[in-house]
Amino acid sequence: MSKPAYRLLPALLLAAFFLTGLLAPTAEAHPMATSAVLLDIGDDSVDGEIQLPLDRLSIAVARDLTGARVLGADRAFLKSYTAQHISAVGKDGRSWTVELGTGTVRSIDASPHLVYPLEIRPPDGEVTAFDLRYDVIVEELLTHKVIVTVGYDFDRGILKTDDAETLGVFDHATKTLTVPADEGSWLRGFAATAALGIEHIGEGADHLLFLLMLLIPAPLVAAGGSWHPAASRRRAVMRVVHVVSAFAVGHSLTLVLAATGVIDLPTRPVETLIALSIAVSAIHAIRPLVAHGEVLIASGFGLIHGLAFASLISDLGLDRGSLVTTLLGFNLGIELTQLLVVALLMPSLLVLARTRFYPAFRITVAVVGLLFSSSWMLERATLTSNDPFEGVQTWLVGHPLWVATTVACLAAAAHGAGTRTHRPAQQQH
Structure with a gap:
């Protein structure tokens, strides 16, 4: 190295040091508070x-x-x-x-x-x-x-x-x-609350599972402690309408009463009772507890589900605006989502219900519902610290079309195999 270059070396090193300081990442620096x-x-x-x-x-x-x-x-x-x-x-x-x-x-x-x-x-x-x-x-x-x-x-x-x-x-x-x-405008707020109702039901595994447990036996009739296919599809459809309507009336009543402050219950007992409602409806789907039990279960436990809906309105502060508009919009979102679930599943269930595969399908789904609800009850009653089925539940709720498509394929396969029951009154255990 030449002598002039040697003399410049300290200056070059000093310049490189400052340049490195200027260009170095500032990950350790704290952003100025705002x-x-x-x-x-x-x-x-x-x-x-x-x-x-x-x-x-x-x-x-x-x-x-x-x-x-x-x-x-x-x-x-x-x-x-x-x-x-x-x-x-x-x-x-x-x-x-x-x-x-x-x-x-x-x-x-x-x-x-x-x-x-x-x-x-x-x-x-x-x-x-x-x-x-x-x-x-x-x-x-x-x-x-x-x-x-x-x-x-x-x-x-x-x-x-x-x-x-x-x-x-x-x-x-x-x-x-x-x-x-x-x-x-109020219409924009109404639409937003309806969207919240849709979102809450669409993401609420417990509410969806309760509805599913009610729909499974809906195409059937209870007689002699067992399930039998309904005499006609028209009768089966009417039973579905009765179940959905009973649930809507039940949760709408307590939603209004709780949102207006007439009744007030702690969240944890309400959530535990919701898990219990799923367990009861699952047992009823396996073997009828009482004639027309799904309608009674839908209306009775629908009252409990309404308390949970009202709790969400309170938690989000939605009662600060027009309460009437909020309740109407939120409830409309809930009902639209329920009708969508019915529209996706019931055609397939109506077909399956008239095949010899339906008892196995019904009992399997009901047992899964019973496992999920039992796990929820234990967790919400603070008897366990976590839900071992949470991952499965999240996947199922996140892929509703896959679930509906799977049920539709099962119905098509059963129907195509010519496995219809010989008589509407044939017993399904």
Whole structure:
């Protein structure tokens, strides 16, 4: 190496060191904390919360903030500071009332935040579009960002966390955002609640299994403690209609009563009783417990299933909007899904029910239902810690067309093999 190049070597190494530092991945670096404003749009008020990272808030107010100081010596100061930097103005120019609740400290994304409940009320009691003005922290900290999210707005179909919509970002240049609280319509909210009903039933293995246990014996009639084919397909179809209607009436009644607060039961006993309802209906499918028992089971245990549906409405906060519209939409989604299940399975079951293969098919499916429900009962009663059949249940619920196709193929094969029973009254044990 030449002498001039040798003398340049330290400088080259130093430059390479700094360049490596600039280009190195920043995986170990922590992203700068952001604030958040979460809004839930109601008919007469806007509720939500404000999340303020303590490290950014400390810089903005020039105080060394800790969790103890935030909830102690600096509590009044910080609430006053925050309230002074938030305001809401309607499109008519009138100011809306903005109130902060009691602040708490919460860890969000592994960073301590000061969290305030927020309530915004219009002067005339009717929420419409309004301008939200906000510069907490960003007035002093030019690089800070505040993400504004709408987590609930019935008229726009925003009903749960998965639907949350980012409205915009407050920063040093943007301190006012328009909240479109008058967009959408009740029809959009109705459609969204119906979709939730469809989703809940479509993903609820226990509700689907209960319905299946009711449908299996529906094409048959009970006599002498045994199952027999119905005298005609028309009679079998009518029995299916009776079963589905009984279940609909049962769960609709308690859904309304529980959602309106008339009755209130803890979730765990309700979920355990739902598992029990499946076990009882499975036993009835194996051997009839009583004549027309599936109708009685559908209506009686349908009352329990309705309590679970109402619990979901409460958990998602759907009762904050129009309760009548919510109940109608949610229930419509449930009924549509049930009718779809009936449409997919009953033609095949009606064909199978008139073959000599149906007793084996019916008993096999009922035993599987009994195993699943027993496992659910033990888990929900906290007698076991997990469900060993969860993987199978998840697969079955996730592949309804495969299940329906398999049953249809079995029906076609049985029918094509000429295995019809000789007489409608032939006993099926």
